[in-house]
Amino acid sequence: xxxxxxxxxxxxxxxxxxxxxxxxxxxxxxxxxxxxxxxxxxxxxxxxxxxxxxxxxxxxxxxxxxxxxxxxxxxxxxxxxxxxxxxxxxxxxxxxxxxxxxxxxxxxxxxx
Amino acid sequence: xxxxxxxxxxxxxxxxxxxxxxxxxxxxxxxxxxxxxxxxxxxxxxxxxxxxxxxxxxxxxxxxxxxxxxxxxxxxxxxxxxxxxxxxxxxxxxxxxxxxxxxxxxxxxxxxxxxxx
Numbered sequence: 001x002x003x004x005x006x007x008x009x010x011x012x013x014x015x016x017x018x019x020x021x022x023x024x025x026x027x028x029x030x031x032x033x034x035x036x037x038x039x040x041x042x043x044x045x046x047x048x049x050x051x052x053x054x055x056x057x058x059x060x061x062x063x064x065x066x067x068x069x070x071x072x073x074x075x076x077x078x079x080x081x082x083x084x085x086x087x088x089x090x091x092x093x094x095x096x097x098x099x100x101x102x103x104x105x106x107x108x109x110x111x112x
Numbered sequence: 113x114x115x116x117x118x119x120x121x122x123x124x125x126x127x128x129x130x131x132x133x134x135x136x137x138x139x140x141x142x143x144x145x146x147x148x149x150x151x152x153x154x155x156x157x158x159x160x161x162x163x164x165x166x167x168x169x170x171x172x173x174x175x176x177x178x179x180x181x182x183x184x185x186x187x188x189x190x191x192x193x194x195x196x197x198x199x200x201x202x203x204x205x206x207x208x209x210x211x212x213x214x215x216x217x218x219x220x221x222x223x224x225x226x227x228x229x
Contacts, residue, residue: 103157106156
């Protein structure tokens with residue numbers, strides 16, 4: 001199974017400041033078709049996960065442009081340019097290159 | 113509007129069975145792979161199973177293989193998860209999800225399964 005490792009696991013941030021979350025996979029997520037199967041999700045308390053970024057760097061429909069995804073191979077980063085109140089919750093990376101799909105442990109973005 | 117609505121969760125004794133359902137609407141259900149993902153209390157997300165558009169391919173996490181069966185009825189726009197031989201560690205909020213890993217991912221709100229030992 002592909003192991004996904006996120007850091008940090010807790011991230012206190014002041015609203016208006018930037019934030020960055022790292023995700024590392026135990027093997028490359030680059031498929032032979034040229035796509036990189038790495039997604040980012042936000043799960044707010046009491047809600048289902050919301051897709052933010054798919055295929056490594058593509059913002060999902062309706063996601064604000066303050067969110068960006070980057071990286072390749074085994075190292076990926078989610079950046080929020082200026083954190084807003086609605087951004088607080090738990091962020092997960094997930095690999096969809098092969099089954100079983102696997103998630104990182106989650107990074108809790110908290111108000112500082 | 114795309115909607116996925118799970119149902120069928122509840123309290124069951126260890127060794128028992130439950131059948132979860134996921135009603136899809138607002139999109140052409142038969143065009144999408146569908147998945148089940150769960151989140152145990154205080155834990156992270158864990159992928160459980162997936163099924164191809166026509167039901168011809170199913171895949172399971174090792175932790176549920178041989179106990180859970182995923183199925184779908186494209187005529188009724190319904191996804192199912194038959195869960196047998198339930199264990200305390202199966203206690204979780206179960207989500208159905210469309211097109212996991214793709215560009216059209218959507219999740220339901222989840223249904224809670226509690227297995228008492």
